[in-house]
Amino acid sequence: DAGVTQSPTHLIKTRGQHVTLRCSPISGHKSVSWYQQVLGQGPQFIFQYYEKEERGRGNFPDRFSARQFPNYSSELNVNALLLGDSALYLCASSLAWTGYNEQFFGPGTRLTVL
């Protein structure tokens, strides 16, 4: 079975631009979470969706938004990019959003903002 897939793999943008990152969960998984990993740090939670509803939001500005589609895939959108948004963006999927459900991570999208 395919794991979590993310696209694109790498992305280069300039300050002020907009970016959309995409994630396809493992088949049968209904929850998708997004994390930001800045170089040298641990991943930071951004959003969690379950059955197309937002179930959690981390401490990120309103420039960050996300949504989940009927097929459970998800998009992360970032507006008005800043240099500090440069990071590895990780998507994780799980069967449900309760605590004992293991999260499976994708390979990430490396975003560079110039």
Added chain:
Amino acid sequence: AQSVTQLGSHVSVSEGALVLLRCNYSSSVPPYLFWYVQYPNQGLQLLLKYTTGATLVKGINGFEAEFKKSETSFHLTKPSAHMSDAAEYFCAVSPGVTGGGNKLTFGTGTQLKVEL
């Protein structure tokens, strides 16, 4: 709020030596605890997890960890390091049975180097 502290951002061991990576957590509710490994330019792979039950948890690749509530610790060990263990290791916590979903709070990571 939950938090994780990983002592030692870099750990170096000789091949065949014991690996010990330290993790302490802070949580107002009984947590679930996880160790993930990240190889260069890759996502995170789950090594092991503690939810309930036995406090000594065995994972993949010969790793194990022990949940010690009194010490709020969840240290990761492996009896004999292999060159292929060189990677970055992250300890993480989620809210557990009391709700709040399964979002993960990660530590800052420990880079493990294995030398010949």
